[in-house]
Amino acid sequence: MTLDLARQSYSRAAQAGVVAPEDPHAIIGLTLTELQSSMEALRVAAQNGAAMPSGPMTRALAALYLLQNSLDFERGGEIAPALFRVYEYCRVQVVGAFTREADPQGLEKAISFIASLRSAWSEIKDRTAAE
Numbered sequence: 001m002t003l004d005l006a007r008q009s010y011s012r013a014a015q016a017g018v019v020a021p022e023d024p025h026a027i028i029g030l031t032l033t034e035l036q037s038s039m040e041a042l043r044v045a046a047q048n049g050a051a052m053p054s055g056p057m058t059r060a061l062a063a064l065y066l067l068q069n070s071l072d073f074e075r076g077g078e079i080a081p082a083l084f085r086v087y088e089y090c091r092v093q094v095v096g097a098f099t100r101e102a103d104p105q106g107l108e109k110a111i112s113f114i115a116s117l118r119s120a121w122s123e124i125k126d127r128t129a130a131e
Contacts, residue, residue, distance in 0.1 A: 035063035
């Protein structure tokens, strides 16, 4: 999936009343936000012993797919493969949480990874805007 495909997806969402960003940096930031939110919904369901909601799982997997496919392995240096591994770890945790076959601490760790990435991504945008 490329950023153009992500824009198309967000454009469809815009037709439903959701504003789609044009800036690739904003698209990734929005995707990280949606991923964290979806993973947290799975965590809450798991903690409450409730049925796992399929919507957050689907959104989390779609976000992870977008993030993995937006990586540039040619120009990304060491960071692209490292991010791919983080996203893959998160994917395994999301599926494991949904099927209740994973250690709950794994999902917590995955949420923490994504929260850290969101924070770093926001700092990059702030630093870039200041320059």
